[in-house]
Amino acid sequence: MKRLDVREGWDANMRILVTGGAGFIGSNYIRYVLREHPEDVVLNLDALTYAGNLENLQDLEHSTHYRFIKGDIANPEDVAEVFAHGVDGVVNFAAESHVDRSILNPEAFVRSNVLGTQVLLEAARQAKVEKFVQVSTDEVYGTLGEQGYFTETTPLAANSPYSASKAGADLLVRAYGQTYGLPLNITRCSNNYGPYQFPEKLIPLMIIQALADKPLPVYGDGLNVRDWLHVEDHCLGVDMVLRRGRPGEVYNIGGHHEHTNLEIVNQILAELGKPRTLVQFVQDRLGHDRRYAMNADKITRELGWQPQIGFHVGIRQTIRWYLEHREWWQRVRSGEYQAYFAQQYGNRTGSRMIGGETK
Numbered sequence: 102m103k104r105l106d107v108r109e110g111w112d113a114n115m116r117i118l119v120t121g122g123a124g125f126i127g128s129n130y131i132r133y134v135l136r137e138h139p140e141d142v143v144l145n146l147d148a149l150t151y152a153g154n155l156e157n158l159q160d161l162e163h164s165t166h167y168r169f170i171k172g173d174i175a176n177p178e179d180v181a182e183v184f185a186h187g188v189d190g191v192v193n194f195a196a197e198s199h200v201d202r203s204i205l206n207p208e209a210f211v212r213s214n215v216l217g218t219q220v221l222l223e224a225a226r227q228a229k230v231e232k233f234v235q236v237s238t239d240e241v242y243g244t245l246g247e248q249g250y251f252t253e254t255t256p257l258a259a260n261s262p263y264s265a266s267k268a269g270a271d272l273l274v275r276a277y278g279q280t281y282g283l284p285l286n287i288t289r290c291s292n293n294y295g296p297y298q299f300p301e302k303l304i305p306l307m308i309i310q311a312l313a314d315k316p317l318p319v320y321g322d323g324l325n326v327r328d329w330l331h332v333e334d335h336c337l338g339v340d341m342v343l344r345r346g347r348p349g350e351v352y353n354i355g356g357h358h359e360h361t362n363l364e365i366v367n368q369i370l371a372e373l374g375k376p377r378t379l380v381q382f383v384q385d386r387l388g389h390d391r392r393y394a395m396n397a398d399k400i401t402r403e404l405g406w407q408p409q410i411g412f413h414v415g416i417r418q419t420i421r422w423y424l425e426h427r428e429w430w431q432r433v434r435s436g437e438y439q440a441y442f443a444q445q446y447g448n449r450t451g452s453r454m455i456g457g458e459t460k
């Protein structure tokens with residue numbers, strides 16, 4: 102097996118363990134790696150929770166450079182089994198990822214996001230991997246007022262059970278670097294959008310509601326701001342960090358595409374030719390962070406990362422993808438999704454039940 106030279110980047114034939122690779126960003130990342138680095142081998146460890154879907158990677162099923170292993174990152178036996186295949190680098194995407202679900206059930210977040218990360222770190226340490234990349238989020242920094250940006254030195258001030266669990270994981274990752282010398286990086290990215298995003302998150306949820314002429318549930322006054330980045334640009338950043346990031350460093354990744362939720366929703370309605378009357382203001386999310394915005398100068402300066410996909414192009418492509426992949430989202434919205442939807446939106450809309458069924 103060839104070794105990593107952090108000055109030069111990875112050599113060919115590296116075995117990369119991607120966790121959570123059946124989810125939204127992980128599946129886009131695996132496709133990205135096998136397209137851009139066809140000499141590499143990807144092992145995908147995923148527990149296939151409600152958010153994990155092997156359909157996202159159907160086109161890679163027969164690739165000799167790709168292997169799926171079903172397993173839980175919080176289970177040391179599952180993790181040991183994967184490491185037995187030989188692993189040079191780890192990119193940890195596996196997590197419970199939805200803030201609203203963390204408010205309903207924080208425990209699952211601590212288990213997968215905190216304990217799971219520690220189990221992986223331990224296995225990575227034993228295996229002496231060349232690099233461990235923890236895929237984190239801007240949400241660990243808490244919330245901003247109208248001005249300013251998060252930098253890598255902004256203190257962690259997580260406000261939701263989701264972001265607290267991600268911040269806990271970040272600290273464990275840091276500790277494995279400081280204590281055991283594990284070569285690692287943490288990436289903290291802003292809100293992603295793009296193909297294969299599970300339709301519980303703002304953009305796909307609103308596209309699908311609008312297509313069915315159903316109400317679009319906007320929390321509070323709709324003026325919370327998020328910094329949107331296309332998933333391909335996130336994948337590019339994570340990959341640069343894996344191969345060339347300076348060990349021990351944190352890198353912010355963000356798009357400088359700040360929009361209020363209402364702006365996003367109105368743009369989706371306009372693109373689909375649907376009326377703004379579909380917007381329904383509903384009870385606000387508990388502890389709802391007001392604004393996120395990233396300063397990503399460090400990754401640009403050190404690694405040359407630049408977002409490639411402008412928001413207006415990216416959102417159109419994404420809407421088209423959901424239009425062309427109705428079967429994909431109709432399938433993922435069956436079963437457990439209906440129960441979640443009723444629990445999440447049933448009580449907060451007052452007069453009208455929004456309804457998860459979409460024909």
Ligand code: NAD
Nearest residue numbers: 121123124125126148149150152153173174195196198293
């Ligand atoms: P997702 O919910 O779409 O996918 C998560 C994947 O992890 C699923 O395939 C799921 O089956 C798997 N998983 C969950 N718990 C697991 C466990 N215990 N063991 C193995 N697999 C498990 O999430 P996503 O949006 O693709 O996010 C991926 C990562 O990126 C997460 O760590 C998230 O915190 C981070 N992130 C997401 C965003 C965003 O906007 N979506 C932004 C910044 C960072």
Ligand code: TYD
Nearest residue numbers: 200292301302303304318319320325327362
């Ligand atoms: P989300 O996609 O859940 O990402 P995050 O909370 O991690 O930023 O939500 C993005 C924004 O959209 C956030 O401010 C909450 C808001 N939102 C709504 O107004 N209605 C919804 O139904 C959802 C899911 C989110």
